[in-house]
Amino acid sequence: MDGASVSVQGLGKRYGAVRAVKALGIEVRSGEFLSLLGPSGSGKTTLLMMIAGFEMPTEGAIRIGDRDVTYVAPNRRNIGMVFQRYALFPHMTVADNVAFPLRMRKVVKAEIARRVADALALVQLQDFGKRLPSELSGGQQQRVAVARALVFEPPVLLMDEPLGALDKKLREQMQIEIKRLQRRLGVTVIYVTHDQEEALTMSDRIAVMRNGSLEQIGSPIALYDNPATPFVADFVGKTNFLEAVCHSCNGTGLEFGLGQSGFIHLKECPPTLPSPPRPGDKIRLAVRPEQIRILRLGDSDRPPLNGVVEAIIFVGSFRTFLVRLAGGELVHVQAGTDHGMAYPQEGERVGLTIPSQAVQVFPDRRQ
Amino acid sequence: MHAKPSAEGSLGSRPTSAREYGPVLSLLLVSPLVLLLVGGFLYPVGKLFWGSIFVPEASFANYARILQEPLFLLVLRRTFEIGFVVTALALLLGYPVALAMARVPGRAAILIAACVLIPLWTSVLVRSYAWIVLLQRNGVVNNALIETGLTDTPLRLLYTQGAVIAAMTQVLLPFMILPIYSVVRNIPDDLVRAARNLGAGSLLAFVRVTLPLSLPGVTAGVLITFILSLGFYITPALVGGPSTLMMSTLIGQQTTELLDWPFAGALAAILLLATLLLVIVFRRTLAFNKGFKLG
Numbered sequence: 001m002d003g004a005s006v007s008v009q010g011l012g013k014r015y016g017a018v019r020a021v022k023a024l025g026i027e028v029r030s031g032e033f034l035s036l037l038g039p040s041g042s043g044k045t046t047l048l049m050m051i052a053g054f055e056m057p058t059e060g061a062i063r064i065g066d067r068d069v070t071y072v073a074p075n076r077r078n079i080g081m082v083f084q085r086y087a088l089f090p091h092m093t094v095a096d097n098v099a100f101p102l103r104m105r106k107v108v109k110a111e112i113a114r115r116v117a118d119a120l121a122l123v124q125l126q127d128f129g130k131r132l133p134s135e136l137s138g139g140q141q142q143r144v145a146v147a148r149a150l151v152f153e154p155p156v157l158l159m160d161e162p163l164g165a166l167d168k169k170l171r172e173q174m175q176i177e178i179k180r181l182q183r184r185l186g187v188t189v190i191y192v193t194h195d196q197e198e199a200l201t202m203s204d205r206i207a208v209m210r211n212g213s214l215e216q217i218g219s220p221i222a223l224y225d226n227p228a229t230p231f232v233a234d235f236v237g238k239t240n241f242l243e244a245v246c247h248s249c250n251g252t253g254l255e256f257g258l259g260q261s262g263f264i265h266l267k268e269c270p271p272t273l274p275s276p277p278r279p280g281d282k283i284r285l286a287v288r289p290e291q292i293r294i295l296r297l298g299d300s301d302r303p304p305l306n307g308v309v310e311a312i313i314f315v316g317s318f319r320t321f322l323v324r325l326a327g328g329e330l331v332h333v334q335a336g337t338d339h340g341m342a343y344p345q346e347g348e349r350v351g352l353t354i355p356s357q358a359v360q361v362f363p364d365r366r367q
Numbered sequence: 368m369h370a371k372p373s374a375e376g377s378l379g380s381r382p383t384s385a386r387e388y389g390p391v392l393s394l395l396l397v398s399p400l401v402l403l404l405v406g407g408f409l410y411p412v413g414k415l416f417w418g419s420i421f422v423p424e425a426s427f428a429n430y431a432r433i434l435q436e437p438l439f440l441l442v443l444r445r446t447f448e449i450g451f452v453v454t455a456l457a458l459l460l461g462y463p464v465a466l467a468m469a470r471v472p473g474r475a476a477i478l479i480a481a482c483v484l485i486p487l488w489t490s491v492l493v494r495s496y497a498w499i500v501l502l503q504r505n506g507v508v509n510n511a512l513i514e515t516g517l518t519d520t521p522l523r524l525l526y527t528q529g530a531v532i533a534a535m536t537q538v539l540l541p542f543m544i545l546p547i548y549s550v551v552r553n554i555p556d557d558l559v560r561a562a563r564n565l566g567a568g569s570l571l572a573f574v575r576v577t578l579p580l581s582l583p584g585v586t587a588g589v590l591i592t593f594i595l596s597l598g599f600y601i602t603p604a605l606v607g608g609p610s611t612l613m614m615s616t617l618i619g620q621q622t623t624e625l626l627d628w629p630f631a632g633a634l635a636a637i638l639l640l641a642t643l644l645l646v647i648v649f650r651r652t653l654a655f656n657k658g659f660k661l662g
Contacts, residue, residue, distance in 0.1 A: 054560055074563040075572075081564045087557035091579050100575075104566030148565065 003031035003188035004065040004155035006051065011060035013046050013212075020046045022212040023060070028190060030065075030155075033182055035191045035199035037235070038209035044192050047209070048158055051190065053077050064156060075104070080149035080157040080187070084164060086141045088133035094120070094144050095129035101152040119151035120144075122181065139170045146178065150185065157182075159191045163198065175202055196236050200224065208232050224288075230362050233286040240292075240331050242285040243364065246277040253356070256283060261327035262305040266356040273361055282364040289334035291358035294321055295351040296344050303351030307331065309344050319343070323350060412635075419632030429633035439617070443637065446614040447645075449532060449603075450596040454543075456536045457592050458585065461543035465584070466577075468544070469551040487541040495605040498534040499525060502606070526608030534606045535599055542595060543588040550584030551577065590646060597642055614638045 006028040013021040021043040028034045036044040049055040051062055053074030061070045069077050088097050098119050102112045120126050123143035133141055142162060149157055159178075163171045179202050182189050193199050199206045200220045207217040208231070216228040220236075227233035230241065244256035247263065254266045254277065264285065277283055295303065307325040321333045321344070333352065335343070344350045388396070419429050433439045468479045486494060501507050502524040509521040524530055554577060562572035600615040607613070614634065621631035 052560075052564060054563070073568070074560070075566050075568055077564075078566075079564065081561070083557045083561060085555070085557060087555065087561035089558060089561070089576060100562070100567075101565035104571070152566070 002155060003186050005030045005063075006156055006188060006190065007061075007063040008047070008051070009061045009063070011047070011050065011057050011062065013043075013050060013055060014058045020212055021050070021057070024212075024214055026207055026214065026217065028188060030188055031186045033179070033189045033191065033202060033204045035193055035203040035206045036209055037193060037196060037199040037206050038215075039194060039235070041211075042209040043212035044194075044209045045160060046212075048160055048190065048192050051156075052079060052081055052158055078152075078154050080152070080154035082142075082145045082149050082157070082159045082162040084160045084162065086133075086145040086162075088141055088144055088148070090133055092132075093129065094125065094131050094133065094136070097133065097144060098129075098148045098151050101148065105152060115151055119147040122150070123147045123177075138166055139174065142166065142174060143177075146181070150181070150187070153185075154187065156188045156190065159189060161193055162191075163193075164195075171198070178202070200236065206236070208235060210235075227286070227360060230284055230286060233360055233362075238289050238332065238334075239286045240289060242287070242329060242331075244283045244285050246279055246281040246283055248279055249276050256285065256361075258305070258325065258329070259327040261307070261325035261329060262303075264305065264354060264359065266359055266361070268356070273363065277361075284362040284364045286360040286362065287331075287354055287358055289320065289332040290318075290336075291354065292331065292333045293353045293355075294323070294333050294335060294344065295353065296342070297349055297351050301351060303353070305352045305354070306349060307352065309346050309348050309350055312343070312346055321350075323352065415628070415632040416636050417632075418629045419636055422629045429630050430637070432630065433633060433637060439634070442612050442614055442617050443641070445611070446597055446638070447641070449528070449535070449611075449613065450593050452532055453535045453539060453596045454589055454593040456532065457540050457543040458589060460536070461540050461588065462547060462581075462585070464540075465544045465547035465551055466581075468548045469554075483541050483544050486537070491538055491601050492605075494538055495534055495602045498530065498537070498602075498606050502530050502533075525606060526611070528607070528611045531603045531607040531611045531613075534602045535596055538599075538602055539592045539595055542591045546587035546591065547581060547584035550587075551581045554580045586650075590649065593649075594642060594646070597638065 006026075008024055008026045008028075011021060011024045012019065024043075024047065026034075036047060038044045046055060050057050053069070053072060057070060061068060063069065064077065064079070088094075089100065092100070095116050098116045099112050102115060107115070116129070117126065120129060123146055125140060125143055125147065128136065128140065128144075133144065136144065142165075145162070162178075163174050166174060175198060178189075191199075191202065200223075203220055205217060205219055206223055208215040208223065210231055216223060216232045218226075223232060223236050227236060227239075233239045234241070242258055242264075244258050244264065247255040247257045249255075253268060256264045256266070258264065295301075297303070297306065305325070307323040309321050310324045310330070311322040313320040313322070316337075318334050318336050321335065323331045323333055325331060331352065420427065433443075464479065464483065468476055468483065471479065499506075503509070504521045504523075504525075506524070508524060509518075512518045512522065558576050558580070559572050562576045563569070567575060598615050599613065600619060603611060603613045604616050604619075607616075615638075618631050618634050618638075621627045621634065
């Protein structure tokens with residue numbers, strides 16, 4: 001089985017006056033694992049429904065491989081799909097569920113039996129063929145849904161928040177299993193999720209959607225390290241936003257003032273700004289919590305950025321310090337657990353240092 | 368978890384969980400219904416059946432009379448025939464309506480529901496008289512037939528078996544539609560979508576998924592419609608004639624005109640027995656609603 005490319009061009013969907021999806025263009029490469037990530041109402045599910053053929057677009061085109069499927073009936077698209085609540089047929093056994101797409105394709109009986117057995121073995125449910133879906137656990141039903149969607153060897157697999165109903169531990173286990181299956185079979189996967197962690201761990205690329213439009217598309221690392229907009233910075237991973245004013249911009253770098261809280265110095269102009277800022281420009285800075293270093297201060301130390309530790313949250317592998325800056329901003333600082341280190345206490349005054357490559361700079365346009 | 372004995376009810380019962388009522392409270396809650404059932408149904412019906420055998424003295428003479436006289440067996444057979452036809456027609460007409468009601472979006476569904484429910488809220492008597500208006504010699508149907516030149520003289524439509532079947536089907540249709548609707552509405556859309564996605568056309572998706580999953584509703588609708596049609600009294604009495612005499616009309620005659628209560632009891636007993644038998648056979652052969660639950 002080889003994955004097919006999926007190409008979405010100028011795709012739009014209108015419900016009355018509401019534009020659920022706006023002139024969307026995405027090129028999914030063959031064999032790629034692409035996640036559609038966005039909050040509810042961002043249009044990601046509508047996009048998936050249009051690729052599956054359950055919703056007809058009001059404009060634009062969808063191509064799978066080199067075939068235009070924009071207005072093709074869903075049963076003629078040859079796309080596998082795993083639904084949010086699995087959508088297993090409750091009146092059929094597990095084996096009959098998995099055999100369903102093969103029967104629809106008039107595959108001969110002996111071959112159906114063989115391929116159903118193979119598909120169930122693929123998801124480690126070989127002994128469950130005679131059970132009804134209601135007799136299986138959530139995780140098992142999920143696997144049956146995957147087997148049913150893959151048994152007819154579709155070049156593209158759509159998944160609509162397939163792990164949303166599972167508990168955390170099972171979800172993480174299924175993430176690894178799905179990823180492994182996808183690598184082994186080479187199938188193109190388009191995966192809808194609102195869970196940014198899930199998108200980050202599973203995807204080759206992530207398309208972040210917002211209000212029916214594509215906000216940014218890129219690899220998880222690119223999205224995390226170089227978010228194109230404050231929305232992406234905020235939605236993918238955790239981010240501290242700071243309002244700042246440009247003080248100076250010259251050969252030695254940029255300096256941003258944070259009012260009473262202090263200032264931040266950058267070595268060079270960041271790529272997210274179209275042009276270097278001029279002194280007086282208002283700017284939004286975004287910094288990941290784990291990029292900030294926390295320093296315990298002596299009595300005479302006066303670092304450029306400092307504040308008071310307001311609370312410490314212990315999360316096991318790391319701890320988060322909530323630091324209140326002098327100007328009133330609350331900054332999250334994340335530090336790995338290091339038993340040799342003496343951590344600052346609550347109420348203690350601390351200094352913060354931020355490496356200049358860790359700062360994302362956005363023009364201050366309220367979005 | 369430690370099961371702490373909760374504040375025990377003043378009724379002294381011990382519920383096994385917060386969701387369950389204890390036996391005393393349960394009995395208390397159902398007691399009005401039980402009293403009504405015993406006083407309003409079991410006692411009079413029991414007395415009627417008792418009378419059919421033991422009044423004036425113990426004998427099966429009344430039952431022998433039913434079996435010996437061809438008229439009574441004919442009426443019994445006709446009652447069941449009309450019941451079958453009405454049920455089949457109601458299913459044929461009602462299933463698509465139930466499907467549309469469950470699947471059509473927004474206002475259209477409300478409109479369909481209104482069309483189903485408003486007749487249901489209208490008295491059976493009114494609806495039966497409406498059929499008389501439609502079917503009488505110079506009624507709407509005959510006038511239309513004459514004006515279009517399909518017939519020269521008015522047809523005899525009223526007081527026929529056809530009229531009884533048409534009127535009964537219309538009156539009973541909601542009892543077929545509503546149970547099917549409530550089951551179809553609870554079939555998740557995703558199941559049909561999954562079938563389409565896996566390669567089934569819309570017709571095949573219906574046959575393989577929606578239809579089998581709607582069968583519990585069909586079973587319920589068929590049973591209710593059939594049982595109600597067997598006991599139908601007003602409609603056949605109004606739009607039917609002597610040639611369409613049905614069991615309930617016959618029983619009515621025995622009690623109100625001939626005052627032969629023991630014989631009426633025997634007729635009622637036979638109708639009840641035959642109905643129960645059919646229901647049991649039906650449930651045995653159409654035991655669809657086992658083994659799976661939706662959702």
